[in-house]
Amino acid sequence: MAKKIHVTSTINGEPIEFLCDARQSLLEVLRDTLDFTGAKEGCNNGNCGACTVLLDGLPVDSCLVLGVEVEGAKITTIEGIAREAHLHPIQQCFLEDAALQCGICTPGFIMSTKALLDSNPNPSEHEIRFQLSGNLCRCTGYDKIIRAVQDSAKALSAGVERGGTKATQPDGRRAAKKQPQAR
Amino acid sequence: MASSTGDNKKYKVIGTRPIRHDGADKVTGRAIYGSDVRLNGAVHGKILRSPHAHAQIKSIDTSAAEKLPGVCAVATGADFPDLKDKIANLGEGAVNLAHLSANVLAHRKVLYKGHAVAAVAATNPHVAEEALKLIKVEYEPLESVTWVLDAMRAGAPLLHDNVVTNSMGKKADKPSNVPTHIHFEMGKVDEAFAKADIVIEREYKTASVHQGYIEPHVATALWNEDGHLTLWTSTQGSFTARQQTAELLQIPISRVTVVPCEIGGGFGGKIAVYLEHVAAMLSRKCGRPVKMTMNRDEVFEGTGPTPGSFVRVKLGATKTGQLVAGEAYLAYDAGAFPGGMIGPGCMCVFSCYEIPNARVDGYDVLANKPKTQAYRAPGATQAAFACESMMDELAEKLGIDPIELRLRNAAKEGTRRVDGPTYPRVGFIETLQAAKASEHWKSPLKGPHRGRGIASGYWFNIGLKSSAAGNVNPDGTVSLIEGSTDIGGTRTSVAMQLAETLGIAAEEVMPRVADTDGVGYTDVTGGSRVTFATGLAAYEVGLDIRRQMTERAALVFKCDPAAVECVDGMYKANGKSLTFRELAGKLGQTGGPVVGRAAVDPEGPSNGFGTHIVDVEVDPETAKVTILRYTVIQDAGRAIHPSYVEGQMQGGAVQGIGWALNEEYVFDDQGRMQNPNYLDYRMPTALDVPMIETIIVEVPNPAHPYGVRGVGETPIVAPPAAIAAAIYKATGVRARELPISPPRLWAAMAAKKP
Ligand code: FES
Ligand code: FES
16 A cells, blocks of 8 residues: 655644545545544535635635645634634524524535635625535525525624634624523 | 414414524534544445446355455345345335345345445445455346336336236236336216316426435444444434344344434435445444445435326316316336335325315336435425426416415315325415415516416325433423434424423423434434424423422422412412422422423324415526525414424425426436436525525414424425426426426427427
């Protein structure tokens, strides 16, 4: 068997080193080597977006990126956007707007939404639909997802620090709201 | 926009929109789905699949694969018990175990491209894939057939030489591709047609479509040294997965534990097992946990699509639009093994209307496709596409508004369906009235190449068995243990019913889905049954807890339990009172823990009706159909958590839009699927649909304490007919074949041009 390749990158702000085969995708490395199982595999060929992560701030299907390609890159996964026991406003809006049913597509949608709102803080409905058209959801019919993105845009522009993973609490109303019990 | 016609004022929890209990786990990526299970020492299993749609297996040689370094075990059909034609009831219907077994790993013959032939476990999935290439299978290819009417023809290639037609109990004497013929009849059909003022008859076709859940099938098995098998799997029903696996391996169910993981969508396609017992066999052979995950093409080619269908319907009516007679012929393909969705198709074809004289003939037909599985209201959408499209034509021919025509014939309390049952109180008329009163229906639709359509749909919504238990905690919360795997927020809709019953907040109930050793028997999450039946179990858990808490309150108050009153979570007697929480804090001094429990098996369907309105625009150059506006109106009985009720209505409608406009299995002349990936099997994206408006109608179900009817399946039934009606208004073309994809519609539009 061919020798494994040593890769150094930054994941959710932490420097990480790993060994991988040349043929392993970033998705495989994240899930199976590094245990970041928040990125999901729906198709393994770039058609569903469930595996979306941010690579140097841009959304990518991690199933289409090779592990060896992320040498020196900064990666953000779904695990890296909530901070200090507070959900990111996008995560909070997805919950409040009931924008998930089975939830398998949700990490990918949240990452694509983050990339969208980082570059376009006030997108139109069409821009949202266009930017999210690489993420498939079979459960919701998209309606509540689009609304959650619209509400996220409002929450983020209402004074919450944007443009990175440093988002703290959203506005007071949301912060005061009772958190559900995690299972 | 969502609105509701119901009055939930008397409830504190029901009708509110709390954040779902498993929400934080699901938006942070922490929830454990089937593929997120990690066991020490696990190896990876992969399946070799048939390249032929129909072939005899002459030999399988696995010796080279077994020698590849890293390969831990290899299995073929020969490793599994040879099951005779034993019929087992798996909760949502009976299954012939020999067929189930041959479907998940072929014996002697492959019956569709993608049919599993052998399996390998190896230290990593890439090695397992390499090992598959080393397995030598010698096939003798046979002629194949995929279209249902071709499969019924005399001289068609026979899939099974031991299947004969069973026609209402009478068995034929020679083998056939038609395992079952169903016949329903009531009234004097021929006489009624003869007397009708108008009779129309049309034919409709639909292609096979897939459930399309984003999470591929996955299972991890550990066959322990003590002989106990544990399965971590993505399933709609842990108990049915347990039973199927035990039957396929011929071991007692007590030796199998199924741990249901979070499930990334099912829609009916994750009830039958595919991987579980194969992973188990590989685990037994190599002594390590074995994890198996399908690729997307395996999901398309190896798991259940919904039937392709041919439906012919004849309707007779009076000049004033009273339906007097109906006749339907339905042929649905079952895929490679008997037992498709023809039964519900036959029951649903006329289920929206009161037709005094009706006759239905249905045929279950074998074809070289994966064994069909349930898909959201299985069998109903194909039938409704036919019947509802004809209602639209009839309305046009009679010059009656399509809602008005439906109102004149709508099924209501006392209407008898052609297959026998008589409806109790149902809410179909209310959905039609709400449609008529809706802003959407009343708004003008302007512009060229545009049209508006309407159609209705029905699904039974089943009951079946559910168990639940509630443990009262000293802080006044209740841990709720249930057996229904949660695919779309049912932890919360079930917990809310317990909270309502106890007079506590939704957040004070902590729902947990237990494994098959941790909760009583519970049927599948399917049939729109969980909020109805498991909700009923939660309600009864609440009554049981309330009874016990009343006894404890009597001890504290030093009075007779009969003197204790329980109102809104307050326990009162002799002018003294205790809240639920205060009383919960005293359990330690009044006899110990309180555990409520319930097991239910409600009978009869709860009958869900819906009506959909759609506006479309058709591009005159390319025939691409754009959905401009869409409204779903549905009777939910009672919406426990309205957001998730709306979500079901919206999600079902969009699946129906995909079915209507794009989705289909495309086969080549050798019966091989040409589009087993999401790029070519074109499901709707966010860009393909508008916001989906919802109007929840609430006509409480008399058979449920809170009036729940179930909502999940009905919304997929109406879309194809509603969209076809809208396309007709836009183009003048009556589309009678699904999907109404651009090439098909373009050809019909071109043929119409002078
Ligand atoms: S798994 Fe990467 S796009 Fe589907
Ligand atoms: S919530 Fe199930 S796929 Fe989106």
